[in-house]
Amino acid sequence: MGRGLKRNFVLLHGAFHGGWCWARVAERLIEAGHRVTTPTQTGVGERHHLMSESITVETFICDLVNHLVAEEIEDAVLVGHSFGNVATSGAADRVPERIGRLIYLDSRLVQSGQCAFDTQPAAVVAARIAAAEAFNGGKSCPPPPAESFGIPPGADADWVNRRLTPQPMGVFSSVLRLAGPLGNHLPATYIGCTAPYYGTQAEFHALARRQPGWGWAELATGHDAMVTAPDALAALLQEIGA
DSSP, X not given: OOTTOOOEEEEEOOTTOOGGGGHHHHHHHHHTXXXXXXXXXXXXXXXXXXXXXXXXXXXXXXXXXXXXXXXXXXXXXXXXXXGGHHHHHHHHHHOGGGEEEEEEXXXXXXXXXXXXXXXXXHHHHHXXXXXXXXXXXXXXXXOOOGGGGTOOTTHHHHHHHHHOOOEETHHHHSBOOOSSSTTTTOOEEXXXXXXXXXXXXXXXXXXXXXXXXXXXXXXXXXXOHHHHOHHHHHHHHHHHHO
16 A cells, blocks of 8 residues: 555454554554554453443444544444454444445454354353353453464563453353344455464354455464564555555
8 A cells, every 4th residue: 555545444452352452553554654543342451440241242332333433533444353343343334434444354253143152162152151250250251361362472472461351251142233234235354364273263264255245365373463463464454455
């Protein structure tokens, strides 16, 4: 993308993360002259003090929609990492006029009428429920280690481990309701992270490839590409955003 074409990038984090995880990518996009915002959803990151049993996927959707409206963002390149896809899909359904392109970054694609637990193996669901019950009576799930997101042991993993926060359990168990199809007919691209694959992500890569009209791209890095490959990811976001 040339420096003459500037875009509004909205970068939304995944589960257990916060807007902080986008720092490296945001720095590179801002240096290229783009506007970048990195909202944090209720109950996680620097907003972890708002943790509540009442937090659902609707809360996360409202967080993002309100951010787009309050910041008066138009023609957004809206990027949802991993679980962030639930809110980006919701925003595409509610305020499509504010979004120019959707980018799903290694997302577990949750369809309308599903909850996130519906897309996960039964053993994973049971383990998360048990971990949440042991942690604080089921209100939130403690974060897994950074290495589980494809970050090798070392300084990057230490940086991420210091910042990960528990995830509200209500966002995993509440159902996503969309009026239209996934992506709401907006231009959309899926970026798959392939080295290493994250959990059962390969099946969602295949699902994304079957979505009518969606673009496809790959990064040979782990699930937290914004940490492990910020240069490559920033360049790819600009290319797709153009």
